[in-house]
Amino acid sequence: MADEQRMTHVDDLAALIEVNEAATVSRTVMRAEGARLVLFSFDTGEELSEHTAAMPVLLWVLGGRLTVTAGGETVALGPGGIVHLPTRMPHAIVAQEPTRMMLVMLDAREHG
Numbered sequence: 001m002a003d004e005q006r007m008t009h010v011d012d013l014a015a016l017i018e019v020n021e022a023a024t025v026s027r028t029v030m031r032a033e034g035a036r037l038v039l040f041s042f043d044t045g046e047e048l049s050e051h052t053a054a055m056p057v058l059l060w061v062l063g064g065r066l067t068v069t070a071g072g073e074t075v076a077l078g079p080g081g082i083v084h085l086p087t088r089m090p091h092a093i094v095a096q097e098p099t100r101m102m103l104v105m106l107d108a109r110e111h112g
Contacts, residue, residue, distance in 0.1 A: 016039055034108055042064070047095065050091065050092040059085065064095065067096060070090065
């Protein structure tokens with residue numbers, strides 16, 4: 001018997017995560033076919049030191065400002081800014097102000 005198809009939605013991403021003082025916070029908010037959505041919040045100066053992901057990812061700024069360094073390049077992103085990173089590309093993120101970001105993990109193994 002085939003899996004039942006269904007629509008998955010979130011009403012307001014930014015409302016699902018708060019910026020905490022001197023902290024980085026993450027929360028998985030959706031698992032769907034081929035993707036996992038994780039929200040992050042960063043206080044000013046908080047960072048994710050250089051690391052890699054086992055799958056391609058999209059980093060999408062919902063509010064605030066981030067600096068993303070990857071592949072020898074650094075970009076500044078504000079609200080609505082998005083970056084695609086290929087599998088295993090080393091990257092680092094630094095918040096320039098209190099920021100909310102959505103990470104979309106593009107994982108063919110994810111089934112919801």
